[in-house]
Amino acid sequence: MRAGTGERAEDRDEPSSSAGSGGRRGPRPAGAATISRVAEAAGVSRATVSRVMNGSTTVKPELAARVRAAAQALDYEPSVAARSLALGRTGTISLVVPDLSNPLFQGVLRGLSQAAGKAGRQLLVAESDEDAEEETILALEARRNSDGLVLASPRAPDERLRELSDRLAPFVLVYREVPGLAAPSLSVDNDAGINELVAHLTGLGHRHLAYLSGPPASSSHASRLAALRAAAAGAPGFTLTELPCGSMFDDGHAAARPVLESGASAVVAFNDMVASGALTGLHELGVRVPGDVSVTGFDGIPFARYTTPPLTTVSIPKNELGRQAWERLWALMNGESGGYNVRFQPRLLIRDSTGPAPS
Structure with a gap:
């Protein structure tokens, strides 16, 4: 701006x-x-x-x-x-997220709320519970009752978002890129994050990785899986086992036994919540981390540094994404350009949950 x-x-x-004719007002x-x-x-x-x-x-x-x-x-x-x-406005903006219990979205919520609050705007928040159709209904309703909308990691297909763009405008996408969509997006370079994780693990001697997959409708899951498959295809002797999972702690906990049965020496979890659940499940099965199996996450939520052992992960600037979402939405609400799309570079945080592959 x-x-x-x-x-x-x-x-x-x-x-x-x-x-x-009185001129200036008196006291x-x-x-x-x-x-x-x-x-x-x-x-x-x-x-x-x-x-x-x-x-x-x-x-x-x-x-x-x-x-x-x-x-x-x-x-x-x-x-x-x-x-x-006077303005024909409500003084509010809306945020729709797939899952409010996920700290990834709480970080965006905090950054967006703080930035909007400084401009005197209130924030309405809705949760779709990972349901793409419910998300569409919530997004349209939220937009009718507010001056602008932020969609965080929307689960709706690209074509559906393009169909709805006129009815949702002005709006901003966070954690998602949609080709041909007339709305600014703030996303994360998942390829770069996965490549850093793979380089770290292969540098420790790991050649068999298990991926604990995210929600099927998640674009972040799709891009992270694609990056892992590309890494596996380009490295002789590299094996990737894909295990159905989810996005929450319980999903990771339930995946501990499949990880053990896969024979993988390292785990790349869809996110930190899944990785944290896997750590607990593996511990309950008597598996040493990282002595027997290394475990990594993605997102860099605050809790990840306090797991046992502390979790190696890829950190995302969550609050900054929320703040910049407000800046772009504010510009759109005032008839200006929402600016260029931004793809944030994540940062590898190496902690104690990763170690040399067992001999």
Whole structure:
């Protein structure tokens, strides 16, 4: 977003004037703060106060700071109802996620909520429970009741999202790329993350990996699996075993015995929740990690550093994704371009859950 470079008439360092021949307004009686009192205290017009309170970026920073200081000193709070009527807006945005219990989405929620809150916007959150059809219904309903929408890791097929794009606009995608979609996307380079994990594990002598797969409708699962298959195809003597799993702790826990039966010396789990469950399940089966089997995750959730042993994983900048989603959505809501798509580079965090392949 860019602030305007020109100075509007109402942005000049001039006080608000009253109608009639009386000129400048005199002192107001004590009482509830009004937009006029804030304008007088800041020495600007009411229009400037309104634009600052509505989150506009076209007001000069020094004037905006003066308006906010005056509003704070007077304990002024703009009327949400009045603002909504004036702008034709609700003052809210929406976030739809597949699973709120997953810390990956909690990080995006935190970053988005904090950024939107600073601009005076409230956040509505809906959970689809990994159901693509339910997600579509929720997204359309959320968009009708808010000014803009963020879809985090949507499970709907690409074509369905393209069909709905006009009805969902303005909206931003997080953890997803859809070719030909007229909406900005913020995604993660899953190929790079998987390649780092594979290089780390093969460097430790591992040649047989088991992949604990994610939800079938997850684009992140699809791209991570594709990267693993490419690695297996390009390395002689490299074996990849694909095991059906899921995205939650219980899924990983249930996969511990299939991992043991596969004969793999290392596990690449779809995410950290699955990896954490696998660690517990393997421990219950008497399997030493990393002595017998190495285990890795993906996402870099805070809990991963406190597992036993601490989990090797690939970290994603979750809060930053949420913050940038707001910046792009705010631009779209104001008739500007949502900017270019961004693919974030993940970072390998090597901890104690990986070690040399057993001889």
